[in-house]
Amino acid sequence: MMQIALIAHDRKKDEMVNFAIAYEHVLKPHKLYATGTTGTRIMENTSLQVHRFMSGPLGGDQQIGALVAQNEMDLIIFLRDPLMAQPHEPDIIALLRLCDVQGIPVATNVATAELLVKSLERGDFAWRELVHKYKPGIEE
Numbered sequence: 001m002m003q004i005a006l007i008a009h010d011r012k013k014d015e016m017v018n019f020a021i022a023y024e025h026v027l028k029p030h031k032l033y034a035t036g037t038t039g040t041r042i043m044e045n046t047s048l049q050v051h052r053f054m055s056g057p058l059g060g061d062q063q064i065g066a067l068v069a070q071n072e073m074d075l076i077i078f079l080r081d082p083l084m085a086q087p088h089e090p091d092i093i094a095l096l097r098l099c100d101v102q103g104i105p106v107a108t109n110v111a112t113a114e115l116l117v118k119s120l121e122r123g124d125f126a127w128r129e130l131v132h133k134y135k136p137g138i139e140e
């Protein structure tokens, strides 16, 4: 079971909901996390259970970043709005930076998100089970 974070800026939330509906069967077996509003929207529109953190502008990106820093996230789908300034831009950059620090796959648009989820379905992330095994804090 992988630990997956789903995050979308406001003008990308419909796209995230459609993505979650389309790949519900692939995402279902995994432990899902999201920033506050994104998580609510996904749960309203699918049968997926999502652990919700704070809303992004209130620190949700940083909460997810903390798990990335501890190497406890396996995959991040972060549908960013490239055309609208965000008040918490530093938090967004920090999260993406931590993904690069740990080498965690992160999709920032839905085209890449689809490729990653297809990889997930195919079992390409199975090696991450080894990381989990040696990190007892992570749920199996």
Ligand SMILES: O=C(CO)COP(=O)(O)O
Residues within 6 Å of the ligand: 007, 008, 009, 010, 034, 035, 036, 037, 038, 039, 054, 055, 056, 057, 060, 061, 092
């Ligand atoms: O702002 C966000 C990510 O940077 C997303 O936060 P919400 O899911 O709470 O809207």
